[in-house]
Amino acid sequence: MLRRLPFLLFLLIGSMAFSQKKSELFAQIDELKSEKSAVEQQLAEAKREISSSNAKAETLEVENEGLRDANATLLKNLSSFSQLSKQNSENVNKAMAALERKEKQLSGINDMISSNDSVAVVSLARIQQMLGENGKVNVTEGIVIISNSLNNLFGSDTGLELTEPGKLWLSNVAKIIVANPSFTAEIEGLNITGEFGPTFDQASAIAKELVGAHRIPSDKLNVVAKDGNFREGINIKLHPDYKGFYDKAKESIKGTQ
Structure with a gap:
Protein backbone atom coordinates (compact mmCIF):
# COMPACT_ATOMS: atom_id res chain seq x y z
CA MET A 1 0.00 0.00 0.00
CA LEU A 2 2.76 2.33 0.90
CA ARG A 3 4.50 1.42 -2.35
CA ARG A 4 1.46 2.53 -4.34
CA LEU A 5 1.04 5.81 -2.53
CA PRO A 6 3.77 7.68 -4.44
CA PHE A 7 2.39 6.39 -7.66
CA LEU A 8 -1.09 7.53 -6.73
CA LEU A 9 0.24 10.91 -5.69
CA PHE A 10 2.03 11.15 -8.99
CA LEU A 11 -1.15 10.26 -10.82
CA LEU A 12 -3.11 12.76 -8.75
CA ILE A 13 -0.61 15.49 -9.34
CA GLY A 14 -0.49 14.58 -13.01
CA SER A 15 -4.24 14.53 -13.20
CA MET A 16 -4.44 17.91 -11.51
CA ALA A 17 -1.78 19.32 -13.85
CA PHE A 18 -3.59 17.92 -16.84
CA SER A 19 -6.87 19.42 -15.63
CA GLN A 20 -5.14 22.78 -15.20
CA LYS A 21 -3.64 22.55 -18.70
CA LYS A 22 -7.01 21.59 -20.10
CA SER A 23 -8.65 24.58 -18.41
CA GLU A 24 -5.95 26.83 -19.82
CA LEU A 25 -6.50 25.35 -23.27
CA PHE A 26 -10.25 25.96 -23.03
CA ALA A 27 -9.55 29.51 -21.86
CA GLN A 28 -7.20 30.04 -24.78
CA ILE A 29 -9.79 28.54 -27.13
CA ASP A 30 -12.43 30.92 -25.76
CA GLU A 31 -9.97 33.82 -26.12
CA LEU A 32 -9.17 32.81 -29.69
CA LYS A 33 -12.89 32.55 -30.47
CA SER A 34 -13.38 36.06 -29.11
CA GLU A 35 -10.45 37.36 -31.11
CA LYS A 36 -11.77 35.55 -34.18
CA SER A 37 -15.21 37.10 -33.69
CA ALA A 38 -13.65 40.54 -33.30
CA VAL A 39 -11.53 39.98 -36.40
CA GLU A 40 -14.60 38.81 -38.32
CA GLN A 41 -16.49 41.94 -37.22
CA GLN A 42 -13.57 44.12 -38.29
CA LEU A 43 -13.40 42.24 -41.59
CA ALA A 44 -17.13 42.72 -42.17
CA GLU A 45 -16.84 46.42 -41.32
CA ALA A 46 -13.83 46.72 -43.65
CA LYS A 47 -15.84 45.03 -46.42
CA ARG A 48 -18.73 47.43 -45.83
CA GLU A 49 -16.35 50.40 -45.97
CA ILE A 50 -14.73 49.02 -49.14
CA SER A 51 -18.17 48.52 -50.72
CA SER A 52 -19.19 52.04 -49.71
CA SER A 53 -15.91 53.44 -51.05
CA ASN A 54 -16.38 51.56 -54.32
CA ALA A 55 -19.93 52.95 -54.63
CA LYS A 56 -18.66 56.47 -53.90
CA ALA A 57 -15.86 55.99 -56.40
CA GLU A 58 -18.35 54.88 -59.06
CA THR A 59 -20.57 57.87 -58.25
CA LEU A 60 -17.61 60.22 -58.43
CA GLU A 61 -16.54 58.66 -61.73
CA VAL A 62 -20.04 59.22 -63.16
CA GLU A 63 -20.07 62.79 -61.83
CA ASN A 64 -16.57 63.36 -63.17
CA GLU A 65 -17.60 62.07 -66.58
CA GLY A 66 -20.62 64.38 -66.49
CA LEU A 67 -18.37 67.29 -65.53
CA ARG A 68 -16.01 66.45 -68.38
CA ASP A 69 -18.93 66.41 -70.81
CA ALA A 70 -20.27 69.67 -69.37
CA ASN A 71 -16.81 71.23 -69.58
CA ALA A 72 -16.42 70.10 -73.20
CA LEU A 78 -17.43 79.51 -75.58
CA SER A 79 -15.71 78.89 -78.90
CA SER A 80 -18.98 79.38 -80.78
CA PHE A 81 -19.73 82.52 -78.75
CA SER A 82 -16.23 83.85 -79.48
CA GLN A 83 -16.69 83.28 -83.21
CA LEU A 84 -20.17 84.83 -83.11
CA SER A 85 -18.86 87.79 -81.13
CA LYS A 86 -16.03 88.25 -83.63
CA GLN A 87 -18.49 88.04 -86.52
CA ASN A 88 -20.83 90.53 -84.85
CA SER A 89 -17.91 92.86 -84.22
CA GLU A 90 -16.92 92.63 -87.89
CA ASN A 91 -20.54 93.28 -88.92
CA VAL A 92 -20.69 96.31 -86.61
CA ASN A 93 -17.43 97.64 -88.04
CA LYS A 94 -18.73 97.15 -91.59
CA ALA A 95 -22.01 98.89 -90.68
CA MET A 96 -20.10 101.78 -89.08
CA ALA A 97 -17.88 102.11 -92.16
CA ALA A 98 -20.96 102.06 -94.44
CA LEU A 99 -22.65 104.67 -92.23
CA GLU A 100 -19.55 106.86 -92.38
CA ARG A 101 -19.56 106.60 -96.20
CA LYS A 102 -23.25 107.53 -96.30
CA GLU A 103 -22.63 110.49 -94.00
CA LYS A 104 -19.83 111.68 -96.32
CA GLN A 105 -22.16 111.29 -99.30
CA LEU A 106 -24.94 113.24 -97.59
CA SER A 107 -22.47 115.86 -96.42
CA GLY A 108 -21.18 116.31 -99.97
CA ILE A 109 -24.71 116.56 -101.38
CA ASN A 110 -25.74 119.03 -98.65
CA ASP A 111 -22.66 121.11 -99.43
CA MET A 112 -23.62 121.19 -103.11
CA ILE A 113 -27.23 122.10 -102.26
CA SER A 114 -25.98 124.86 -99.98
CA SER A 115 -23.65 125.98 -102.75
CA ASN A 116 -26.55 126.13 -105.24
CA ASP A 117 -28.68 128.04 -102.74
CA SER A 118 -25.78 130.42 -102.09
CA VAL A 119 -25.35 130.99 -105.84
CA ALA A 120 -29.07 131.73 -106.10
CA VAL A 121 -28.92 134.22 -103.23
CA VAL A 122 -25.84 135.94 -104.68
CA SER A 123 -27.51 135.99 -108.11
CA LEU A 124 -30.63 137.51 -106.54
CA ALA A 125 -28.72 140.58 -105.38
CA ARG A 126 -26.99 141.00 -108.75
CA ILE A 127 -30.23 140.47 -110.68
CA GLN A 128 -32.08 142.94 -108.51
CA GLN A 129 -29.37 145.48 -109.24
CA MET A 130 -29.61 144.88 -113.00
CA LEU A 131 -33.41 145.20 -113.06
CA GLY A 132 -33.54 148.30 -110.90
CA GLU A 133 -35.85 149.24 -108.06
CA ASN A 134 -39.03 148.16 -109.87
CA GLY A 135 -37.77 144.66 -110.61
CA LYS A 136 -39.70 141.92 -108.84
CA VAL A 137 -37.23 139.16 -107.94
CA ASN A 138 -37.25 136.44 -105.28
CA VAL A 139 -35.75 133.01 -104.62
CA THR A 140 -37.86 129.91 -103.95
CA PHE A 154 -48.34 143.88 -123.32
CA GLY A 155 -50.43 146.90 -122.33
CA SER A 156 -53.45 144.67 -121.46
CA ASP A 157 -54.44 141.21 -120.23
CA THR A 158 -54.90 139.89 -123.75
CA GLY A 159 -52.23 141.79 -125.70
CA LEU A 160 -49.55 139.95 -127.68
CA GLU A 161 -47.37 142.88 -128.78
CA LEU A 162 -44.65 143.88 -126.33
CA THR A 163 -44.62 147.45 -125.07
CA GLU A 164 -41.45 149.52 -125.06
CA PRO A 165 -41.12 149.18 -121.24
CA GLY A 166 -41.68 145.46 -121.73
CA LYS A 167 -38.89 145.25 -124.33
CA LEU A 168 -36.54 147.22 -122.08
CA TRP A 169 -37.33 144.85 -119.19
CA LEU A 170 -36.65 141.85 -121.41
CA SER A 171 -33.31 143.28 -122.53
CA ASN A 172 -32.22 143.32 -118.89
CA VAL A 173 -33.58 139.79 -118.42
CA ALA A 174 -31.53 138.69 -121.45
CA LYS A 175 -28.39 140.17 -119.86
CA ILE A 176 -29.16 138.20 -116.69
CA ILE A 177 -29.57 134.94 -118.65
CA VAL A 178 -26.29 135.54 -120.51
CA ALA A 179 -24.50 136.36 -117.23
CA ASN A 180 -25.68 133.05 -115.72
CA PRO A 181 -24.92 130.43 -118.39
CA SER A 182 -25.41 127.53 -115.96
CA PHE A 183 -29.07 128.51 -115.45
CA THR A 184 -31.96 127.53 -117.73
CA ALA A 185 -34.94 129.87 -118.09
CA GLU A 186 -38.58 128.85 -117.83
CA ILE A 187 -41.10 131.40 -119.12
CA GLU A 188 -44.27 130.80 -117.13
CA GLY A 189 -47.52 132.47 -118.15
CA LEU A 190 -50.14 132.74 -115.40
CA ASN A 191 -53.86 133.41 -115.88
CA ILE A 192 -57.01 133.42 -113.78
CA THR A 193 -59.55 132.59 -116.50
CA GLY A 194 -58.54 129.03 -117.34
CA GLU A 195 -57.97 129.96 -121.00
CA PHE A 196 -54.37 128.80 -121.38
CA GLY A 197 -54.08 129.40 -125.13
CA PRO A 198 -53.72 133.21 -124.97
CA THR A 199 -51.46 132.90 -121.93
CA PHE A 200 -49.21 130.45 -123.76
CA ASP A 201 -49.07 132.83 -126.74
CA GLN A 202 -47.99 135.66 -124.43
CA ALA A 203 -45.25 133.48 -122.89
CA SER A 204 -44.18 132.43 -126.40
CA ALA A 205 -43.96 136.13 -127.42
CA ILE A 206 -41.55 136.64 -124.51
CA ALA A 207 -39.44 133.68 -125.68
CA LYS A 226 -50.42 127.64 -115.77
CA ASP A 227 -53.33 128.56 -113.56
CA GLY A 228 -52.15 131.55 -111.55
CA ASN A 229 -54.47 130.83 -108.59
CA PHE A 230 -55.93 134.37 -108.57
CA ARG A 231 -52.69 135.79 -110.02
CA GLU A 232 -51.82 136.63 -113.62
CA GLY A 233 -48.64 137.78 -115.24
CA ILE A 234 -45.31 136.45 -116.49
CA ASN A 235 -42.70 134.68 -114.37
CA ILE A 236 -39.24 133.98 -115.72
CA LYS A 237 -37.72 131.26 -113.57
CA LEU A 238 -33.98 130.76 -113.62
CA HIS A 239 -33.28 127.13 -112.70
CA PRO A 240 -29.87 125.94 -111.47
CA ASP A 241 -28.00 123.40 -113.56
CA TYR A 242 -29.73 120.31 -112.16
CA LYS A 243 -27.96 117.95 -114.57
CA GLY A 244 -24.60 119.28 -113.46
CA PHE A 245 -25.74 119.06 -109.86
CA TYR A 246 -26.76 115.41 -110.20
CA ASP A 247 -23.55 114.59 -112.08
CA LYS A 248 -21.55 116.10 -109.23
CA ALA A 249 -23.71 114.27 -106.69
CA LYS A 250 -23.08 110.94 -108.46
CA GLU A 251 -19.36 111.64 -108.62
CA SER A 252 -19.42 112.48 -104.91
CA ILE A 253 -21.20 109.22 -104.14
CA LYS A 254 -18.74 107.20 -106.25
CA GLY A 255 -15.81 108.93 -104.55
CA THR A 256 -16.97 107.86 -101.08
CA GLN A 257 -17.83 104.25 -101.91
Whole structure:
Protein backbone atom coordinates (compact mmCIF):
# COMPACT_ATOMS: atom_id res chain seq x y z
CA MET A 1 0.00 0.00 0.00
CA LEU A 2 2.76 2.33 0.90
CA ARG A 3 4.50 1.42 -2.35
CA ARG A 4 1.46 2.53 -4.34
CA LEU A 5 1.04 5.81 -2.53
CA PRO A 6 3.77 7.68 -4.44
CA PHE A 7 2.39 6.39 -7.66
CA LEU A 8 -1.09 7.53 -6.73
CA LEU A 9 0.24 10.91 -5.69
CA PHE A 10 2.03 11.15 -8.99
CA LEU A 11 -1.15 10.26 -10.82
CA LEU A 12 -3.11 12.76 -8.75
CA ILE A 13 -0.61 15.49 -9.34
CA GLY A 14 -0.49 14.58 -13.01
CA SER A 15 -4.24 14.53 -13.20
CA MET A 16 -4.44 17.91 -11.51
CA ALA A 17 -1.78 19.32 -13.85
CA PHE A 18 -3.59 17.92 -16.84
CA SER A 19 -6.87 19.42 -15.63
CA GLN A 20 -5.14 22.78 -15.20
CA LYS A 21 -3.64 22.55 -18.70
CA LYS A 22 -7.01 21.59 -20.10
CA SER A 23 -8.65 24.58 -18.41
CA GLU A 24 -5.95 26.83 -19.82
CA LEU A 25 -6.50 25.35 -23.27
CA PHE A 26 -10.25 25.96 -23.03
CA ALA A 27 -9.55 29.51 -21.86
CA GLN A 28 -7.20 30.04 -24.78
CA ILE A 29 -9.79 28.54 -27.13
CA ASP A 30 -12.43 30.92 -25.76
CA GLU A 31 -9.97 33.82 -26.12
CA LEU A 32 -9.17 32.81 -29.69
CA LYS A 33 -12.89 32.55 -30.47
CA SER A 34 -13.38 36.06 -29.11
CA GLU A 35 -10.45 37.36 -31.11
CA LYS A 36 -11.77 35.55 -34.18
CA SER A 37 -15.21 37.10 -33.69
CA ALA A 38 -13.65 40.54 -33.30
CA VAL A 39 -11.53 39.98 -36.40
CA GLU A 40 -14.60 38.81 -38.32
CA GLN A 41 -16.49 41.94 -37.22
CA GLN A 42 -13.57 44.12 -38.29
CA LEU A 43 -13.40 42.24 -41.59
CA ALA A 44 -17.13 42.72 -42.17
CA GLU A 45 -16.84 46.42 -41.32
CA ALA A 46 -13.83 46.72 -43.65
CA LYS A 47 -15.84 45.03 -46.42
CA ARG A 48 -18.73 47.43 -45.83
CA GLU A 49 -16.35 50.40 -45.97
CA ILE A 50 -14.73 49.02 -49.14
CA SER A 51 -18.17 48.52 -50.72
CA SER A 52 -19.19 52.04 -49.71
CA SER A 53 -15.91 53.44 -51.05
CA ASN A 54 -16.38 51.56 -54.32
CA ALA A 55 -19.93 52.95 -54.63
CA LYS A 56 -18.66 56.47 -53.90
CA ALA A 57 -15.86 55.99 -56.40
CA GLU A 58 -18.35 54.88 -59.06
CA THR A 59 -20.57 57.87 -58.25
CA LEU A 60 -17.61 60.22 -58.43
CA GLU A 61 -16.54 58.66 -61.73
CA VAL A 62 -20.04 59.22 -63.16
CA GLU A 63 -20.07 62.79 -61.83
CA ASN A 64 -16.57 63.36 -63.17
CA GLU A 65 -17.60 62.07 -66.58
CA GLY A 66 -20.62 64.38 -66.49
CA LEU A 67 -18.37 67.29 -65.53
CA ARG A 68 -16.01 66.45 -68.38
CA ASP A 69 -18.93 66.41 -70.81
CA ALA A 70 -20.27 69.67 -69.37
CA ASN A 71 -16.81 71.23 -69.58
CA ALA A 72 -16.42 70.10 -73.20
CA THR A 73 -19.86 71.53 -74.03
CA LEU A 74 -18.98 74.78 -72.25
CA LEU A 75 -15.70 75.07 -74.17
CA LYS A 76 -17.54 74.42 -77.42
CA ASN A 77 -20.16 77.05 -76.56
CA LEU A 78 -17.43 79.51 -75.58
CA SER A 79 -15.71 78.89 -78.90
CA SER A 80 -18.98 79.38 -80.78
CA PHE A 81 -19.73 82.52 -78.75
CA SER A 82 -16.23 83.85 -79.48
CA GLN A 83 -16.69 83.28 -83.21
CA LEU A 84 -20.17 84.83 -83.11
CA SER A 85 -18.86 87.79 -81.13
CA LYS A 86 -16.03 88.25 -83.63
CA GLN A 87 -18.49 88.04 -86.52
CA ASN A 88 -20.83 90.53 -84.85
CA SER A 89 -17.91 92.86 -84.22
CA GLU A 90 -16.92 92.63 -87.89
CA ASN A 91 -20.54 93.28 -88.92
CA VAL A 92 -20.69 96.31 -86.61
CA ASN A 93 -17.43 97.64 -88.04
CA LYS A 94 -18.73 97.15 -91.59
CA ALA A 95 -22.01 98.89 -90.68
CA MET A 96 -20.10 101.78 -89.08
CA ALA A 97 -17.88 102.11 -92.16
CA ALA A 98 -20.96 102.06 -94.44
CA LEU A 99 -22.65 104.67 -92.23
CA GLU A 100 -19.55 106.86 -92.38
CA ARG A 101 -19.56 106.60 -96.20
CA LYS A 102 -23.25 107.53 -96.30
CA GLU A 103 -22.63 110.49 -94.00
CA LYS A 104 -19.83 111.68 -96.32
CA GLN A 105 -22.16 111.29 -99.30
CA LEU A 106 -24.94 113.24 -97.59
CA SER A 107 -22.47 115.86 -96.42
CA GLY A 108 -21.18 116.31 -99.97
CA ILE A 109 -24.71 116.56 -101.38
CA ASN A 110 -25.74 119.03 -98.65
CA ASP A 111 -22.66 121.11 -99.43
CA MET A 112 -23.62 121.19 -103.11
CA ILE A 113 -27.23 122.10 -102.26
CA SER A 114 -25.98 124.86 -99.98
CA SER A 115 -23.65 125.98 -102.75
CA ASN A 116 -26.55 126.13 -105.24
CA ASP A 117 -28.68 128.04 -102.74
CA SER A 118 -25.78 130.42 -102.09
CA VAL A 119 -25.35 130.99 -105.84
CA ALA A 120 -29.07 131.73 -106.10
CA VAL A 121 -28.92 134.22 -103.23
CA VAL A 122 -25.84 135.94 -104.68
CA SER A 123 -27.51 135.99 -108.11
CA LEU A 124 -30.63 137.51 -106.54
CA ALA A 125 -28.72 140.58 -105.38
CA ARG A 126 -26.99 141.00 -108.75
CA ILE A 127 -30.23 140.47 -110.68
CA GLN A 128 -32.08 142.94 -108.51
CA GLN A 129 -29.37 145.48 -109.24
CA MET A 130 -29.61 144.88 -113.00
CA LEU A 131 -33.41 145.20 -113.06
CA GLY A 132 -33.54 148.30 -110.90
CA GLU A 133 -35.85 149.24 -108.06
CA ASN A 134 -39.03 148.16 -109.87
CA GLY A 135 -37.77 144.66 -110.61
CA LYS A 136 -39.70 141.92 -108.84
CA VAL A 137 -37.23 139.16 -107.94
CA ASN A 138 -37.25 136.44 -105.28
CA VAL A 139 -35.75 133.01 -104.62
CA THR A 140 -37.86 129.91 -103.95
CA GLU A 141 -36.24 126.50 -103.38
CA GLY A 142 -33.05 127.65 -105.11
CA ILE A 143 -34.94 129.03 -108.15
CA VAL A 144 -34.65 132.75 -109.02
CA ILE A 145 -38.06 134.08 -110.09
CA ILE A 146 -38.33 137.35 -112.05
CA SER A 147 -41.93 138.62 -112.37
CA ASN A 148 -43.79 141.26 -114.38
CA SER A 149 -47.40 142.12 -115.08
CA LEU A 150 -49.27 141.62 -118.36
CA ASN A 151 -50.21 145.29 -118.51
CA ASN A 152 -46.57 146.37 -118.23
CA LEU A 153 -45.42 143.84 -120.83
CA PHE A 154 -48.34 143.88 -123.32
CA GLY A 155 -50.43 146.90 -122.33
CA SER A 156 -53.45 144.67 -121.46
CA ASP A 157 -54.44 141.21 -120.23
CA THR A 158 -54.90 139.89 -123.75
CA GLY A 159 -52.23 141.79 -125.70
CA LEU A 160 -49.55 139.95 -127.68
CA GLU A 161 -47.37 142.88 -128.78
CA LEU A 162 -44.65 143.88 -126.33
CA THR A 163 -44.62 147.45 -125.07
CA GLU A 164 -41.45 149.52 -125.06
CA PRO A 165 -41.12 149.18 -121.24
CA GLY A 166 -41.68 145.46 -121.73
CA LYS A 167 -38.89 145.25 -124.33
CA LEU A 168 -36.54 147.22 -122.08
CA TRP A 169 -37.33 144.85 -119.19
CA LEU A 170 -36.65 141.85 -121.41
CA SER A 171 -33.31 143.28 -122.53
CA ASN A 172 -32.22 143.32 -118.89
CA VAL A 173 -33.58 139.79 -118.42
CA ALA A 174 -31.53 138.69 -121.45
CA LYS A 175 -28.39 140.17 -119.86
CA ILE A 176 -29.16 138.20 -116.69
CA ILE A 177 -29.57 134.94 -118.65
CA VAL A 178 -26.29 135.54 -120.51
CA ALA A 179 -24.50 136.36 -117.23
CA ASN A 180 -25.68 133.05 -115.72
CA PRO A 181 -24.92 130.43 -118.39
CA SER A 182 -25.41 127.53 -115.96
CA PHE A 183 -29.07 128.51 -115.45
CA THR A 184 -31.96 127.53 -117.73
CA ALA A 185 -34.94 129.87 -118.09
CA GLU A 186 -38.58 128.85 -117.83
CA ILE A 187 -41.10 131.40 -119.12
CA GLU A 188 -44.27 130.80 -117.13
CA GLY A 189 -47.52 132.47 -118.15
CA LEU A 190 -50.14 132.74 -115.40
CA ASN A 191 -53.86 133.41 -115.88
CA ILE A 192 -57.01 133.42 -113.78
CA THR A 193 -59.55 132.59 -116.50
CA GLY A 194 -58.54 129.03 -117.34
CA GLU A 195 -57.97 129.96 -121.00
CA PHE A 196 -54.37 128.80 -121.38
CA GLY A 197 -54.08 129.40 -125.13
CA PRO A 198 -53.72 133.21 -124.97
CA THR A 199 -51.46 132.90 -121.93
CA PHE A 200 -49.21 130.45 -123.76
CA ASP A 201 -49.07 132.83 -126.74
CA GLN A 202 -47.99 135.66 -124.43
CA ALA A 203 -45.25 133.48 -122.89
CA SER A 204 -44.18 132.43 -126.40
CA ALA A 205 -43.96 136.13 -127.42
CA ILE A 206 -41.55 136.64 -124.51
CA ALA A 207 -39.44 133.68 -125.68
CA LYS A 208 -39.50 134.92 -129.30
CA GLU A 209 -38.21 138.33 -128.20
CA LEU A 210 -35.40 136.79 -126.15
CA VAL A 211 -34.32 134.48 -128.99
CA GLY A 212 -34.78 136.92 -131.88
CA ALA A 213 -33.70 140.24 -130.39
CA HIS A 214 -31.17 139.11 -127.82
CA ARG A 215 -29.87 135.82 -129.32
CA ILE A 216 -30.66 133.67 -126.29
CA PRO A 217 -30.31 129.98 -127.32
CA SER A 218 -33.76 128.46 -127.65
CA ASP A 219 -32.64 125.29 -125.86
CA LYS A 220 -32.11 127.37 -122.72
CA LEU A 221 -35.79 128.46 -122.75
CA ASN A 222 -38.92 126.53 -121.77
CA VAL A 223 -42.44 127.92 -122.23
CA VAL A 224 -45.44 126.90 -120.06
CA ALA A 225 -48.91 128.24 -119.21
CA LYS A 226 -50.42 127.64 -115.77
CA ASP A 227 -53.33 128.56 -113.56
CA GLY A 228 -52.15 131.55 -111.55
CA ASN A 229 -54.47 130.83 -108.59
CA PHE A 230 -55.93 134.37 -108.57
CA ARG A 231 -52.69 135.79 -110.02
CA GLU A 232 -51.82 136.63 -113.62
CA GLY A 233 -48.64 137.78 -115.24
CA ILE A 234 -45.31 136.45 -116.49
CA ASN A 235 -42.70 134.68 -114.37
CA ILE A 236 -39.24 133.98 -115.72
CA LYS A 237 -37.72 131.26 -113.57
CA LEU A 238 -33.98 130.76 -113.62
CA HIS A 239 -33.28 127.13 -112.70
CA PRO A 240 -29.87 125.94 -111.47
CA ASP A 241 -28.00 123.40 -113.56
CA TYR A 242 -29.73 120.31 -112.16
CA LYS A 243 -27.96 117.95 -114.57
CA GLY A 244 -24.60 119.28 -113.46
CA PHE A 245 -25.74 119.06 -109.86
CA TYR A 246 -26.76 115.41 -110.20
CA ASP A 247 -23.55 114.59 -112.08
CA LYS A 248 -21.55 116.10 -109.23
CA ALA A 249 -23.71 114.27 -106.69
CA LYS A 250 -23.08 110.94 -108.46
CA GLU A 251 -19.36 111.64 -108.62
CA SER A 252 -19.42 112.48 -104.91
CA ILE A 253 -21.20 109.22 -104.14
CA LYS A 254 -18.74 107.20 -106.25
CA GLY A 255 -15.81 108.93 -104.55
CA THR A 256 -16.97 107.86 -101.08
CA GLN A 257 -17.83 104.25 -101.91
